[in-house]
Amino acid sequence: MSSKFSFILLFATFWLSSCQSDGSKTPVFEKDNILGRWEISKAWRSGKTTETLTGTYYEFDEAGTMKTNLTPTTMEQVYEYSLSGNEIKQKGEMPITYTIDSLTPNFLAMNMVINNFSFKLELNKALPPSELEANDSSAQDSLKEL
Numbered sequence: 001m002s003s004k005f006s007f008i009l010l011f012a013t014f015w016l017s018s019c020q021s022d023g024s025k026t027p028v029f030e031k032d033n034i035l036g037r038w039e040i041s042k043a044w045r046s047g048k049t050t051e052t053l054t055g056t057y058y059e060f061d062e063a064g065t066m067k068t069n070l071t072p073t074t075m076e077q078v079y080e081y082s083l084s085g086n087e088i089k090q091k092g093e094m095p096i097t098y099t100i101d102s103l104t105p106n107f108l109a110m111n112m113v114i115n116n117f118s119f120k121l122e123l124n125k126a127l128p129p130s131e132l133e134a135n136d137s138s139a140q141d142s143l144k145e146l
Contacts, residue, residue, distance in 0.1 A: 027086045029103050034060045034083065038108050038123035045119055053121070059128065066090065 043053040059067040080091040088098040102109040
């Protein structure tokens, strides 16, 4: 009887410890999951939706560089970046830390602070423009054949 009680007690201890969460663990996202081009679908500035970021994109590559047009001039710039846990750190003259809230193969939600304004961004995975043009031309070629 005591071995049965010990087994139940041991099982209950493992079960309870596996259910507990201290809430302080930071999610970890793999670098491979952010690679590619991301385009903004929704954006908020200081908690209010904003259309001023329409057309904004990020493109992350394996070499640790990112292209974005979210720059002071809105012209595309290339920055080095690093990913640690749930933070993307943009390096360079305009260092920014982006906190990832959610990341799936086709969706990225992140937030950051720029010039004391908080921003929340929702982005969708997209094809780079060169691949889009190639797909468009192949579709045009198909139409010509008809």
